[in-house]
Amino acid sequence: MVSFMNRSFGFSAASIAPDRSFPRADHVDLDRYMRDWYVIAHIPPRITKTAHHSIERYRRNGNDRIDVTFTFRKDGPDGEHKTMNPTGFVVPDTGNAVWAMQFIWPIKMQFVVSYVDADYQTTIVARERRDFVWIMAITPQISDDAYAGLVERVRQTGYDISRLRKVPQQSATAGMQSTG
Numbered sequence: 001m002v003s004f005m006n007r008s009f010g011f012s013a014a015s016i017a018p019d020r021s022f023p024r025a026d027h028v029d030l031d032r033y034m035r036d037w038y039v040i041a042h043i044p045p046r047i048t049k050t051a052h053h054s055i056e057r058y059r060r061n062g063n064d065r066i067d068v069t070f071t072f073r074k075d076g077p078d079g080e081h082k083t084m085n086p087t088g089f090v091v092p093d094t095g096n097a098v099w100a101m102q103f104i105w106p107i108k109m110q111f112v113v114s115y116v117d118a119d120y121q122t123t124i125v126a127r128e129r130r131d132f133v134w135i136m137a138i139t140p141q142i143s144d145d146a147y148a149g150l151v152e153r154v155r156q157t158g159y160d161i162s163r164l165r166k167v168p169q170q171s172a173t174a175g176m177q178s179t180g
Contacts (some may be wrong), residue, residue, distance in 0.1 A: 003029060017091050017094060018096065020095070022112065022114075023114045023115070023157050024097040024098065024158075025095065025115060027095040030066075030090070031060070033058060033096075034060050037055065038055055038139060039055065039056065039134055039136050040136060040137050041081045041150075041164050042132070043159065048115065050074060050076075050079075050180075051077055051168055052073040052169075053071075053170050054070070054080065054169075055170070056070050057069040064090040065087060066087065066090075066099060067088075068085060069083060069085055070086070088111060097114075098112050099111040099112075112126050114153070114157060120138070122135070122136070123135075123137075124134065127167055128180075133164070140170055141169060
């Protein structure tokens with residue numbers, strides 16, 4: 001029954017890895033990638049379409065498992081604080097750039113590190129379906145030039161950038177309390 005469900009909804013293990021033509025980082029150093037990432041902009045799932053102060057926190061749990069804590073404020077800067085805790089599973093032979101992200105068992109969704117800069121300061125996480133995308137940085141704000149360059153990468157990946165939403169973030173001095 002599970003394999004039937006997985007095939008019918010497109011979440012089988014084979015469908016997690018994108019086609020070779022879909023842009024992804026050649027190699028992701030998981031130890032360097034494990035940190036807090038501020039969501040600068042996104043084409044979001046419905047649940048986070050009004051999110052403020054979104055932060056993804058990645059922590060390794062073994063060789064191929066990633067524990068994630070995603071926090072945000074719903075509907076505004078003082079909105080209800082929300083937390084999600086999906087688990088990422090690194091897909092073998094993808095240079096650590098493709099993860100199967102599990103929010104509820106047994107469904108796993110594709111999560112592709114499409115880009116990470118050489119200094120691990122900015123990243124783009126995408127999906128081959130081009131339904132969701134996240135531009136993230138290790139700081140709550142980035143320069144206009146850096147943002148424009150990342151948006152251009154998202155456009156080159158085949159996304160409709162008119163759907164991209166900037167996520168309001170607190171200033172670096174205000175900060176949010178880390179949960180990890």
